[in-house]
Amino acid sequence: MSSPILSLLTGDILEEDVELTLADLCKASHMPAETVYEFIEYGVIEPLQAQSDNLRFQGTSLFRIKRAKRLQRDLGVNLAGAALALDLMEKIEDLEVQIKRLQQLR
Amino acid sequence: MEYKDYYKIMGVSRDASQDEIKRAYRKLARKYHPDVSKEADAEAKFKEVGEAYEVLKDPEKRAAYDQLGANWKAGQDFNPPPGWDQGFEFHGGGFTGADSSSFSDFFEELFGRAAYSQSAGAQAGGYREYNVRGEDAHAKVLIDLEDAYNGASRTITLKHTELGSDGRPQVKERTLNVKIPKGVKEGQHLRLSGQGSPGVGQGKAGDLYLEIAFKPHPLYRVEGKDVYLDLPVAPWEAALGAKVKVPTPTGILDLKIPANSKGGQKLRLKGKGIPGKPAGDFYVVLQIALPPANTEEAKAAYKAFAEAVPFNPRAKLGV
Numbered sequence: 001m002s003s004p005i006l007s008l009l010t011g012d013i014l015e016e017d018v019e020l021t022l023a024d025l026c027k028a029s030h031m032p033a034e035t036v037y038e039f040i041e042y043g044v045i046e047p048l049q050a051q052s053d054n055l056r057f058q059g060t061s062l063f064r065i066k067r068a069k070r071l072q073r074d075l076g077v078n079l080a081g082a083a084l085a086l087d088l089m090e091k092i093e094d095l096e097v098q099i100k101r102l103q104q105l106r
Numbered sequence: 107m108e109y110k111d112y113y114k115i116m117g118v119s120r121d122a123s124q125d126e127i128k129r130a131y132r133k134l135a136r137k138y139h140p141d142v143s144k145e146a147d148a149e150a151k152f153k154e155v156g157e158a159y160e161v162l163k164d165p166e167k168r169a170a171y172d173q174l175g176a177n178w179k180a181g182q183d184f185n186p187p188p189g190w191d192q193g194f195e196f197h198g199g200g201f202t203g204a205d206s207s208s209f210s211d212f213f214e215e216l217f218g219r220a221a222y223s224q225s226a227g228a229q230a231g232g233y234r235e236y237n238v239r240g241e242d243a244h245a246k247v248l249i250d251l252e253d254a255y256n257g258a259s260r261t262i263t264l265k266h267t268e269l270g271s272d273g274r275p276q277v278k279e280r281t282l283n284v285k286i287p288k289g290v291k292e293g294q295h296l297r298l299s300g301q302g303s304p305g306v307g308q309g310k311a312g313d314l315y316l317e318i319a320f321k322p323h324p325l326y327r328v329e330g331k332d333v334y335l336d337l338p339v340a341p342w343e344a345a346l347g348a349k350v351k352v353p354t355p356t357g358i359l360d361l362k363i364p365a366n367s368k369g370g371q372k373l374r375l376k377g378k379g380i381p382g383k384p385a386g387d388f389y390v391v392l393q394i395a396l397p398p399a400n401t402e403e404a405k406a407a408y409k410a411f412a413e414a415v416p417f418n419p420r421a422k423l424g425v
Contacts, residue, residue, distance in 0.1 A: 004281065006261070010285045013297075015294045060295070071142075075132070075139060099329055
């Protein structure tokens with residue numbers, strides 16, 4: 001098989017390098033600002049500084065919005081329920097990482 | 107084309123009430139939702155259940171499906187009898203907005219695709235304009251711990267489904283050369299702008315998100331930005347102190363073990379974890395390794411040690 005020379009792609013680390021504005025979130029999630037505010041109100045996402053006219057969000061907020069929207073659409077949960085499910089799933093993921101580490105210790 | 111037993115997929119009997127079907131669907135949807143389930147085939151199961159529900163929840167489609175008869179077995183080669191749907195009137199109602207393009211050939215043969223896809227398109231997001239940004243794509247990449255220390259470029263191959271010219275989904279492969287930034291940690295996401303699905307019309311392409319995972323390392327354990335190593339030491343090294351060589355992802359270092367160290371004790375090498383601002387730490391966990399008493403000399407040495415040093419390792423247990 002021929003292997004064409006590929007250009008090197010550079011990305012940003014979402015957790016560290018990327019901060020999103022309200023406008024970025026609206027664009028990326030196809031939602032009006034009012035809906036994004038609703039997601040904030042129910043704790044699906046949290047702005048980095050609460051007291052600011054210029055809301056900024058961690059890059060991973062986009063994943064939380066998308067997951068919450070899918071849970072809403074597919075399972076019929078409301079936003080409060082989606083926020084709860086997301087928090088619990090993140091907690092489970094953390095615990096699974098810890099279990100993996102403890103199993104390696106033995 | 108394979109016959110699909112929608113009742114079996116939903117786990118309900120053929121005479122189940124609409125309410126029972128709804129309850130079964132909700133339960134299965136929770137179980138197999140790709141955001142919730144960790145099972146490898148969750149997405150396929152979720153789609154299958156969605157397809158089954160699409161038919162069974164709609165009395166018109168259910169009646170038409172039932173008419174095929176109960177003697178078919180799942181997976182059996184199937185061709186609809188000619189004129190099977192004669193006399194049935196479909197009103198196209200009650201479509202859930204599920205992604206019908208992913209439904210099976212079986213569904214398509216029975217209920218058609220175009221009509222449903224159209225209605226799905228109209229419901230999906232309410233886009234009016236023809237310029238739509240492409241979908242974002244996600245993938246997981248496995249990298250070596252050393253890549254996080256030094257940075258690296260990795261060639262990754264991604265599989266994705268594309269609609270072919272005949273309108274059927276095809277699995278395509280593409281290869282990307284990606285720079286792994288120095289200091290990246292497990293579970294973090296790399297965003298590659300414009301590398302997702304192409305947009306429609308003037309719409310921009312979506313982004314590609316790569317989730318970083320580390321390959322299991324034979325020596326090191328990683329926790330966030332800190333890295334751990336179990337270091338075996340001889341009893342006399344731990345008791346008397348010693349200078350030993352320690353492997354780290356950046357090379358071999360000399361480590362001073364203080365006198366009277368204990369097994370399980372952690373020694374920290376500040377800033378020698380995964381690089382960053384601030385960098386993680388490297389922890390050496392001491393493991394006391396006992397030399398085997400398999401020669402006369404070794405046995406004599408153990409005996410001499412026992413006589414010279416009065417020691418009850420179980421003193422804390424009160425025995």
